[in-house]
Amino acid sequence: MALWSSIRFSLRILRKHWKLTSIAVSSLAIAMAAGTAGFSVFNALLLRPPAVLRPDQLLTVYSSTPTEEFNGFCDDDYTFYRDHNEIFSDVMAFPYSISMSPVVHENRTKAGLTNAVSDTYFSVLGVPPLLGRVFKRGDDDNPSALAVLSYSYWRWLGANPNIVGKTVSINNVPLTVIGVMPKGFVGTIFSDLPDVWYPLSTDLTVNHQGLAWRTDRTNRPLRIVGRLKPGVTREQALANLQTISKQLASAYPKTNKDRLARVTDTRMLPEDSLSSARIISAIIFGIVGLILFAACSSVVNLLLALASTRRHEILVRAALGATPKQLISEVLVDSTLIAGGGGVLGLFLAFLGFRQLLQFKPYFPGLGSLPLTIDFLPDMTVMAATGALVFVVGLATGFVPGLYSSTPNLAAALSGEIAVGGTRKGRIRNLLVAVQVAVCTLVFIGVGLCFRSLENLRNVNLGFTHRNIAILTTDLQAVASSEDQGRKLYARIREAASQIYGVESVSIAGDVPVSQSEGNVEQVRVANSLTQGEAGERIAFAMVDENFFSTLGIPLLAGRVFASADTPKGPETIVVNHLMGEKFWPGESPIGKTAQIENGHRVATVVGVVADGKYVDIDEAPRPFMYFDLNQHYQPGLYLLARTKGSPRQWLAPLSDALTKAVPGLYPLTLTIDDWLNFALFVPRITLFCIAGFGSSAFMLATVGLYGAVFYSVSERKKELGIRAALGASPQDLRNMILRQTGIV
Structure with missing residues (x-):
């Protein structure tokens, strides 16, 4: 009963000071929404089991x-x-x-x-x-x-x-x-x-x-x-x-x-991706922690202001026998109710945000826009965590104001002391506002650095030209019953695409750079001590034709690219990137050198060296890479790359029609190289989207918190401001004084 009486009394007090309550609840709602969102991401990626039986x-x-x-x-x-x-x-x-x-x-x-x-x-x-x-x-x-x-x-x-x-x-x-x-x-x-x-x-x-x-x-x-x-x-x-x-x-x-x-x-998340998910979760939790700290500082400040406005009431209660413990508990009830309101509103905001996110349909190369299959909506686990957070925040924000309320200054209250901006209490509240703004500024800086990182990824040197490239992906297995027939279809497809007006160069490849997949890997050995162990080193590769390097504008540094003379029955040839040449044959020209493939089952001769590039991820470190001749290694699943005049999107339909007419039964999927690269940037973008949301939360939090602190500081100093006005201070002088103190904070 005593607890229920305290709750009803606190509700009356908070309703009476509804402006302060609204600001405090709004501040915590912003932070709670960020916290709920962060934990929902963590829960969806790392905790929630798949929706299956047991x-x-x-x-x-x-x-x-x-x-x-x-x-x-x-x-x-x-x-x-x-x-x-x-x-x-x-x-x-x-x-x-x-x-x-x-x-x-x-x-x-x-x-x-x-x-x-x-x-x-x-x-x-x-x-x-x-x-x-x-x-x-x-x-x-x-x-x-x-x-x-x-x-x-x-x-x-x-x-x-x-x-x-x-x-x-x-x-x-x-x-x-x-x-x-x-x-x-x-x-x-x-x-x-x-x-x-x-x-x-x-x-x-x-x-x-x-x-x-x-x-x-x-x-x-x-x-x-x-x-x-x-x-x-x-x-x-x-x-x-x-x-x-x-x-x-x-x-x-x-x-x-x-x-x-x-x-x-x-x-749902594969084990080899957990480390990345944990890093992302740690970043999100770090940002959320800063936002929560700023929100708690704001609420502590506002509760101190509330305690100041109630100092006569608190004095009377203390004089009538209220113990410090009772006074502290009343403030803790106030702070817990505010935290509860912020938690409920924050949970609602998080639900709204994730419902908007679920409407987002990222573009997948060749498939178009598809809905997200990851359910980020808060479940019972997230709600329980939010409830625990509400309890902790309620205690944390009510502790300092509770101590202040439990030790009322009887002499000052009886003498009618006027609140002045330079008092110790005012300096403490100004310090809390400064801390809040500093933390939010730190979050802003982090968001800005994330935007800068994404921009750097967009401008990174990929090692190839990614302008005006159309991509068609298809599979010859349904229309070619043998490798010989499939190779003949290579030529027919290239010829059909080359005949289209606006197509400058055509290539066929087994993969496209920045593939988001490790793809094909071979064990490679050379006749020196630079390979690790008997099995050699695992080197990623792609199968491409002779036009691949010119179509994508990959610079040839030495030797030659593949040629029609490189036949399936002839000596196997490879083209390596510059880093692989330096790694396996340091100080020598790789041209003419041989490499053992598949633990020595095959021997390939290096005929060319090309510039390094990006092969799996845009942000990957430089790595050795090699290319096999597609004419020597048949691969039915292929990509047709066409460099066009102007925007490649206008040539997607003509290219698809040309391939379908040249090889009936093909169903090519079409996209541009920009679509492909945008998909590679999908994860950084969605991460940045979340972080930008946290940055917006920090901005709103700083604005609401600063407004609340200044508003109640001015309200508390009405007598002081009235005396200054009576002594001749103009309204402009009073505004400048408040703005100057706010600017210093």
Whole structure:
């Protein structure tokens, strides 16, 4: 009852001083919104489990070596782990990558995202379908032309309730729809929602890879996820899996030596991305901490002002026997109610902000604008954290004003002492305002540096010309039954694109710079001591044709680029970047030198050296890189790069039409190099968007806090200002005095 009486009394006091209450609640609401937003991001990236059945029973399995911490598994290894483990009730696998392919249903074509998964994928996750059924064990034993659709793709098709049994085609391969997943199911790949899932065995036909995909023990694209049997601990699971790892190492020493299993909790965010997520979260929490500190300083200042306006009331209460503890507790109730109001309003503002963010649809190369699949909306975990923060802030902001209220100056109050701007209390409040403004200024500086960093990324030297470049991506596997036929289609595609008016240069490549993916990597050895270990060094590469360097304006520093004389049956040739040449052949010309590829299974001769560039990320450090001749290494999935006169966007439709006419059955996806690079800047931009929001919060907080402090300082000094006016001070003199003191603060 005593607590409820204190709450009702505090509510009356706060309602009476509604202006001060509004300013204090607004200040804390801004800070609480920032805090809720920051913790929501942290929760979505690092804490929230995937929306599946009993996620606490799931473990993700990686393979690791002394040089590779989080790696995948080849298909044979996955099968061995599935069949020989003793700790999982069921196991599934999926490649942690999504294919971008044209998906066709009843003459409706969509640039879709597709994901090959094991037949146990959905049963391990424990999510039932909305319509039809999911894959069952045995669907992956032989190529099965089956497909499960996502809810969003099913809606895009018109939400036909009779879709089960219909056909969708991927790369001209028909698949029978057997089910549709419910709304909210996003799979197991962070930020990417597939439109279609199909069995791993079907990937051999959809992407026309033959048996190589599943028999190559050096190809490890698969992530393994298992559901623990009841009563099995994580330690028992790891011990059993590492026993299996040692069995595989004994059976396949060339590929599995020193390769051990390791387990982690199953998260949407892959384990190898956690360090970046933690850094981003730490930055956000640092900014939020500064904003909260500034808000608390503002509220402490305002509560001191409230205590000053109530000094006669506090004096009377003390004279009637109120103890210091009671006086402090009343102020703590005031501050907690203000913090509670700020928390509720801040939570509401955070909800509004994230709902706006969820309307944001980033542009994905070749796919257009897609909605975010990451749910940042505050959940019960975030609400509980906000509640705890409200309690802590309430105590923190009420402590100092409570101490001030618990020791009223009886003599000063009885003498009617006038509040003057230079008193000790006034100096303390001015100091609090100065601290608040300083902290907010620090946040502003941080936001400015982030904007500067993004601008530096936009202006970084990429090593190639990124103006007026059109990109078309397609796959020849659906229209070419052999490598010879595919190479003939290379020439036909180049010829068709070159005939278009406005196209100055055309190239075909297996990848595009700044790919956001490590892509292809080979073990490289040279005949000297500069490679590490017997296996050599892992060097990333791309397959390109002879026009690639001229089309993208990559400078040739020495030697030559690829030529028509470099045939599939001739000596293998490579072009290296400057850093690779310096690293492997220091002080020598790399031209004519040889490198052993695939642990010595192939030997390639360096024919040219080109300038260094950016290959995976815009902000990556310089790295060795090499190029293989696409004419010597057939790759059906390709990019056509066309340098155009003027803006390339106007040539996308003519280029697509030309390729479709030249090679019927192709469904090229179109974009520009600027689209590609903007996608590479998506993560820095979204991070900057969040930080800019915090900067805006700091600005509003500084404005509201400074206004409140000045307003109540002036209100408290009414008698002083009246005396100054009576002694001849003009209104302008009084304004200048207040502004001068505010400026000093």
